Amino acid sequence: MNITQCIVLTVGLSSSLASAIVIRHDVPDESYHAARSDFPPLATLYSIGVHGTLIDPEWVVTAAHAVFCMNPGQKIHVGNELVSVSQRYSYPEYQLGGVHDLALIKLAQPVTSIKPATLYDGIAEKGAGVWFIGVGGTGTGQQGQTVSYKENNGRLRKAQNKVVNVTDTDIVFKFERGSKGEALEGVSGNGDSGGPAFIKEGDKYVLLGVSSRVDSWFYNVGEYGVTELYTRVSSYSDWIQQVISAKDELTREKITTQNAFLQDGMKSMNMNELCASLEVK
Known part of the structure; x- marks a missing residue:
């Protein structure tokens, strides 16, 4: 999901709205309300949302386009803990807006x-x-995202969806209407970048995908019919393990990039000031 809109809103440069989990119009909002216990390994990177998943005691996986402030010393929430970032590592072939949208944060x-x-x-x-699962604004499939993250005030929501297709790099979802959708059908949006697509097996939470981007010409974020792409974790498991198990920093640098991937709306900003304003407390 493109998070530039919610960032520029934060610093007062745009009237565009941020969104998080967008829900069915015919199911009460309360049915989607969630708690941290619904996905304990959830990480929250910024005060406005944006997420990751703890996959090792010292490592969080997220989207590469979301790591612009994941600098050494920046604080993030992992579950109920406030922890500092040590370093960020993104997939070396990632280009902003494209495939391979995956990054690792070392704690x-x-x-x-x-x-x-x-x-x-x-x-x-x-x-x-x-x-x-995610925090931020919300809305329904009839109108798409309509409620800002400020209005939502940090409410966590979870929703269901079904994988309709897979590629070498992504898993694909579509926001279906009515009987075509799941009981709690929903999609993520701006502000849910990096968040998980997961299943639960017994007491295990299994990560299948990482929220990346919308792939629809004719639908806005959160509207019925919109197609969303999540980076396919299974395609990158070898790279993830290579980064985590690397013996030293030089080895990690050879198989990653430390690019911040600043989006167009950020390039004229004071990033130190922006990152401080977005840091979780």
């Missing part, structure tokens, strides 16, 4: 109070029913 100290999520390692994602 300055391990998180031991939460069991990390498990990475999905199969090839049968198509047809799977998954959950999304």
Whole structure:
């Protein structure tokens, strides 16, 4: 999901709205309300939302386009803990707005109070029913995103969807209307970047995808019919393990990029000031 709009709103440069989980119009909003216990390994990168998933006591996986402020010392929430970032590492072939939208955040100290999520390692994602979760604004499929993250005031929501297709790099979802959709059908939006598409197996949370971007010419974010792409975790499991298990910093730098991937709306900003304003407390 493109998060520039919610960033520029934060610093007063635009009237565009941010969104998080967008829901069905015919199901009460309360049915989508969630708690951290619904996905304990959830990480929140900024005060306006944007997420990741704890996959190792010292590592969070997120979208590469979301790491613009993930500098050493920046604070993030992992579960109920406030932890510092040590470094960021993105997939080396990623270009802003394209495929390979994946990054890893190394934490300055391990998180031991939460069991990390498990990475999905199969090839049968198509047809799977998954959950999304995130904070920010909201809306319904009839009108798309309509409520800003400020109005939502940090409400966490979760929603269901089904994988309709897979590619080498992405898993694909569509926001269906009525009986075609899941009971709690929904999609993510601006402000949910980096968040998980997950399933629960017993007491394990299994991560299938990472929220990346919309792929629809004729639908706005959150409207019925919109198609969303999540980076396909199973395609990058080898790279993830190589980064995590690297013996030293030089080895990691050879297989990653530390690019901040500043979007157009950010290039004229004072990034130190912006990152301080977005830091979670």
